[in-house]
Amino acid sequence: MNQPHTAQDDGVRQRQQQIAANLRALILSGDLRPGDRVPSTSDLVAEYGVTDKTVQRALAILKAERFVEGQKGRGVFVTTQVPTVVRASHYPVTSSEEPYAWIADNASRGRAGSIVLLHVGEVPAPAQVAAAFDLEIGTPVTVRHQLLSLDGEPVELVWSYYPSNVARGTRLAEARKIRGGTPAVLSELGYPPHHAIDQVSARLATVEEFIALRLPQDMPVLRQLRVVFTDDDRPIEVTVMVKAGQHFEVRYALPKPE
Structure with missing residues (x-):
């Protein structure tokens, strides 16, 4: 039976x-x-x-x-493929020896990272970006849009936004990769990054994300919204990271109780 x-x-x-x-x-x-x-x-x-x-x-x-x-x-x-664990509190630091922190960070894990710069220019501020910068929705902001890959496979789309009055005429507005990363430029401009706040959510991919990340099916993506603050708690950078869900896990470290 x-x-x-x-x-x-x-x-x-x-x-x-x-x-x-x-x-x-x-x-x-x-x-x-x-x-x-x-x-x-x-x-x-x-x-x-x-x-x-x-x-x-x-x-x-x-x-x-x-x-x-x-x-x-x-x-x-x-298979031996395991998700990359990323620390929610991690923010890349400036290093003269390691010109591209994201690539160096993954190389330390035995992964070959690469970055393709998709677009740099001024765009109307999306709602969450405008709110973070205390701007009207649609106010021009500077964006740096990148595609990150691991071992030749696309894994993450990144949009980094800056107030145009800060970025205009600087390396932040140039359509080329930045050695040392954007934290180095912000520090040079007098806006050293001090701390950041992340919001992480999961949703299904947009059509653009589905194509760019070569998702195999209707796989959820992790969306990480990061607001970076400089002196006097001034927001100086807003970054949206969309990660292919099958490639990443996010780790949170909670402080010890006092």
Whole structure:
């Protein structure tokens, strides 16, 4: 007599999406580790009460995301790809020895980082940027828009905004990468970054983000809104970072109680 399947059906998503979501959660939590064999097709068929084809579609989703890989004659195994852990409180520091902090930071983890500058210029301030700078929505601000890649794969889109009266005529407004990063320029201009406040949210990608990050499916992205402050708590930089959800985890360090 066949055992009834035990896995719940959320009644909204297709069954292969649900199976992929459950396996993805086990991988990201470390319950399925790199090198582990995922449950067999027959086990997943029995657990979810679906067909072989549905299970194969679920595994295809995870293969496209590079969480698992098939090994001929052996089964499907978790890959060595693990999300990059980023500290929510981290802000790149200026270094004359390391001209591009993001690249150097990832090189220390054995990852090859690269940066492509997509656009530099003045744009109407989006709502959250205007609010941070205490400007009217639509007031011109300077933006630096970049695409970051790890090991040749796009992983993050970045928009960094500056008040135009600060950025105009400086390296912040030049369409080229900045050695030492924008913190170095801000310090040179008399606005040394002191601290920052982050807001992190998750949502589905826009069309632009989906294409630029080459997302394999309707994968959520992490959106990090950072406001950087200089002397007298003056906001001097607002950065929006959109990270491919399958590549990152955000770590928060809470202060010890006094």
